[in-house]
């Protein structure tokens with residue numbers, strides 16, 4: 001039970017402090033983002049243990065690096081211009097994995113919760129890299145539902161490059177988790193991570209294209225996923241009012257975790 005061991009807490013605080021001081025120095029996250037990341041990282045560290053934490057930190061580092069690369073190349077995409085992660089983004093992507101890690105710790109490391117953890121992480125990882133790498137695509141992306149061409153950054157917009165980015169994210173996670181933990185065989189890890197990542201990122205795009213709220217700016221007329229544009233409240237033109245990009249991300253990680261659990265149950269009963 002690592003969460004009962006005071007040394008684990010000390011180790012978690014020390015390592016997280018180093019990572020987040022560096023993150024602030026390199027402007028990876030803002031103050032809210034760093035606080036939320038610290039809480040998520042800490043809970044995952046003490047309940048899930050080192051292996052859970054390593055998978056998480058890989059996701060964190062790879063996504064901030066890709067965000068920085070993309071921001072340097074594509075500056076005009078609104079709301080994503082700064083490349084700094086806020087607390088809402090961290091919570092939306094991290095809460096499902098955090099709950100899975102707590103369940104794993106309290107249950108005495110049940111396999112199914114480790115699978116759910118990997119599924120939530122895979123979904124968040126795939127979607128983040130799909131977005132960041134997809135935005136580098138030189139042509140117009142297409143909406144996942146109607147397949148018509150839309151502006152880059154539109155919720156639900158997909159590109160082949162984005163899916164390739166998602167695959168890169170899933171592969172990195174699979175490599176790390178199969179190296180650091182032997183709860184599952186390499187084939188099982190691949191099945192869990194690829195299925196949950198693909199389902200999660202697709203659900204993310206589908207919800208983005210359908211129920212996520214979209215607005216039109218009353219000043220410049222631009223269509224946006226942000227309720228405020230040009231300093232004023234924009235008019236909602238599509239979707240459901242309270243469903244924003246963070247809600248969609250969160251739901252996608254839940255679906256990813258559920259997919260991973262189902263695949264694991266199937267794999268372990270047919271073994």
Ligand SMILES: [Zn+2]
Nearest residue numbers: 217220229230
């Ligand atoms: Zn505007």
